[in-house]
Each structure stands twice: as structure tokens, then as C-alpha cells.
Amino acid sequence: xxxxxxxxxxxxxxxxxxxxxxxxxxxxxxxxxxxxxxxxxxxxxxxxxxxxxxxxxxxxxxxxxxxxxxxxxxxxxxxxxxxxxxxxxxxxxxxxxxxxxxxxxxxxxxxxxxxxxxxxxxxxxxxxxxxxxxxxxxxxxxxxxxxxxxxxxxxxxxxxxxxxxxxxxxxxxxxxxxxxxxxxxxxxxxxxxxxxxxxxxxxxxxxxxxxxxxxxxxxxxxxxxxxxxxxxxxxxxxxxxxxxxxxxxxxxxxxxxxxxxxxxxxxxxxxxxxxxxxxxxxxxxxxxxxxxxxxxxxxxxxxxxxxxxxxxxxxxxxxxxxxxxxxxxxxxxxxxxxxxxxxxxxxxxxxxxxxxxxxxxxx
Numbered sequence: 001x002x003x004x005x006x007x008x009x010x011x012x013x014x015x016x017x018x019x020x021x022x023x024x025x026x027x028x029x030x031x032x033x034x035x036x037x038x039x040x041x042x043x044x045x046x047x048x049x050x051x052x053x054x055x056x057x058x059x060x061x062x063x064x065x066x067x068x069x070x071x072x073x074x075x076x077x078x079x080x081x082x083x084x085x086x087x088x089x090x091x092x093x094x095x096x097x098x099x100x101x102x103x104x105x106x107x108x109x110x111x112x113x114x115x116x117x118x119x120x121x122x123x124x125x126x127x128x129x130x131x132x133x134x135x136x137x138x139x140x141x142x143x144x145x146x147x148x149x150x151x152x153x154x155x156x157x158x159x160x161x162x163x164x165x166x167x168x169x170x171x172x173x174x175x176x177x178x179x180x181x182x183x184x185x186x187x188x189x190x191x192x193x194x195x196x197x198x199x200x201x202x203x204x205x206x207x208x209x210x211x212x213x214x215x216x217x218x219x220x221x222x223x224x225x226x227x228x229x230x231x232x233x234x235x236x237x238x239x240x241x242x243x244x245x246x247x248x249x250x251x252x253x254x255x256x257x258x259x260x261x262x263x264x265x266x267x268x269x270x271x272x273x274x275x276x277x278x279x280x281x282x283x284x285x286x287x288x289x290x291x292x293x294x295x296x297x298x299x300x301x302x303x304x305x306x307x308x309x310x311x312x313x314x315x316x317x318x319x320x321x322x323x324x325x326x327x328x329x330x331x332x333x334x335x336x337x338x339x340x341x342x343x344x345x346x347x348x349x350x351x352x353x354x355x356x357x358x359x360x361x362x363x
Contacts, residue, residue: 037231
């Protein structure tokens with residue numbers, strides 16, 4: 001298969017799905033796929049056997065979830081536009097407003113629809129200010145109980161989304177306790193509560209039983225249906241970006257240029273100044289470089305058993321979450337195709353991109 005392409009391996013996706021199913025069974029919580037993280041609908045048929053539906057961040061994601069993923073479709077956006085709200089309501093089971101003002105603005109048109117409000121508890125697990133929903137002056141949700149109280153009768157659910165790459169159950173438990181202490185009197189008036197995503201409960205050695213017990217207790221004590229919105233937890237370690245070496249050179253370090261680009265194909269590496277992941281072996285150190293004109297288009301430095309040469313194939317690991325959804329046409333670099341490795345080991349191409357797609361994105 002011609003590189004570059006994203007390869008989704010169902011045998012690596014399956015363990016995540018099985019852990020989600022186990023958590024659902026033991027806790028009573030429902031699990032919605034966060035489309036902002038992963039929206040490659042060619043594997044939704046498999047994922048929908050283990051999850052309850054989707055949650056979104058825009059009208060287009062709402063429509064994709066309703067069209068491609070069986071189950072519930074939750075619609076959230078930082079701000080809904082008047083021209084899209086009718087379509088949002090028509091394509092969703094629940095609509096979640098970011099502020100009380102948005103709720104009031106669309107109260108009449110959304111009357112009769114299941115409605116919720118995002119609440120920002122003011123604490124998070126993010127190590128990056130850029131991704132911290134509780135950063136100073138955050139626009140993400142209502143912060144004060146006294147601002148929520150006047151509109152509480154207009155909704156029957158809340159969404160809290162304050163975890164980010166949180167693999168520490170103790171930290172999650174403590175923050176949930178803070179949420180209960182501050183907003184408990186309002187939570188107990190609701191029918192459902194979404195605790196968002198960012199909880200890495202599919203990671204190795206995560207205490208899944210303790211999480212299940214905590215969620216079940218939270219649901220029981222507050223008499224609510226709990227939702228989780230796993231994104232990376234659902235697809236972590238399932239996908240690689242397959243690339244080929246195009247050229248090599250030496251400039252104080254061994255450099256290998258591949259037929260891909262972090263700015264175009266793994267943008268979060270650039271945004272958060274992180275290195276890609278690759279299975280390493282050997283004592284040959286090489287810097288893997290993208291082919292765009294951006295000077296800092298670097299995947300990272302890795303070790304190999306022998307010197308790289310043009311034509312060598314490399315696999316960039318963990319290339320699904322917040323990666324495929326952000327691919328772009330910077331420099332007109334060839335967009336990676338999308339392929340799936342089935343459980344029987346066979347591989348199939350499900351999407352490829354051409355010049356026509358590049359031209360169609362412009363005008």
C-alpha cells in the first residue's frame with residue numbers, strides 16, 4: 001500500500017472496547033465516543049457494539065454521529081449559531097448549552113428537547129494551559145452555582161469536562177468529590193450527568209474496578225444516569241501512521257526525510273512540542289523529519305538497528321487521537337490514506353485522497 005497512510009488495527013482497538021464494555025457493565029455508566037478526538041467512521045460498526053453513542057463539538061459532528069453511529073447522539077458546542085440550531089435539534093437526542101445565556105437564547109426553539117448545561121468546576125488535570133478547561137478566564141461552561149440556579153428548571157442534565165490525560169484514579173476521585181461538594185444540590189435535581197472524557201481508564205494497570213465502584217456510587221447517591229465521553233481512551237494505541245523514507249543526510253545528526261509531515265498529519269505534536277512515538281531498537285540514532293518546508297517539521301529522534309535509507313518503511317505509533325481529525329493540506333503534502341487491519345490480519349484501504357480533494361478545499 002502506498003504511504004503515507006493511517007492504519008487502524010482492530011486487534012489493537014478491541015482491548016479498549018472490551019474495557020469500556022466492562023466499565024459500563026460494572027458501573028451502570030454509559031459511554032459516548034468523543035468525535036472531536038476520533039471520527040473515522042469506517043470502524044464505527046465495530047465500536048458501536050461496545051459504546052452507547054457519540055458526543056460532539058459542532059453541527060457537523062452531530063450529523064456524523066447521528067448518521068454513522070447507532071445509539072444516542074449528544075450535541076454540545078461552545079456556542080451554537082442561530083442558523084444551525086434547528087438542524088442540531090433535528091439530529092440529536094440531547095443538546096448541551098455552554099452558558100445560561102445560550103440556553104435562554106434558544107429556550108423556545110429547544111423546548112421539548114432534552115437539554116443540558118456545561119458546568120466548569122474550576123479544577124482540571126491538564127498540564128497544558130492551551131488545553132486546560134479551568135484556565136483563568138475560561139469560556140468553557142458556567143462556573144458559579146448561583147448563575148446556574150435560575151435556569152436549572154430548564155434542563156435535566158449537566159456536563160462536566162475537566163479531565164485531561166488523567167491516568168490517576170485518586171486525582172479523579174478527589175475532583176469528583178469537589179464537584180459533589182460544590183454542585184451537589186444542583187446535581188441531585190438532574191436526571192443525567194456527563195463526566196466528560198480525558199480519563200485514561202483503558203491504560204495499563206488502571207484500577208477499573210475502583211472507577212466502576214466510584215461511578216456507581218455517584219450515580220446511586222445522586223439518582224442520575226452517568227455518561228462518560230471517552231476519546232483517546234477508546235482508540236489509544238490502535239493506529240499507526242505508515243511512512244516511507246525519501247532521503248537521508250547528515251548535518252551533525254543523521255537525518256531522514258519521510259513522505260509525511262507533523263504539521264499536516266500529526267498536528268498535536270507541533271502544538272504541544274512533543275515527540276512522536278516509535279518502537280525503537282538498535283544503536284543507530286536518527287532524527288525523523290517531515291517533508292514540508294516548516295523548519296521544525298520533526299517527528300523526533302529514534303534508534304534503529306541499522307542506517308536508514310530511501311525506501312525504508314517506518315511506523316509512527318498512536319496516530320489516532322486528535323490526529324486524524326486534524327489532518328490538513330499544508331504545503332499540499334499528500335494526505336495520508338486510511339486503511340484498516342481486520343481481526344483476521346487482512347488489510348483494506350477505505351479512503352484515499354487526490355489532487356481533486358486538495359483543490360476542492362480551496363477556491
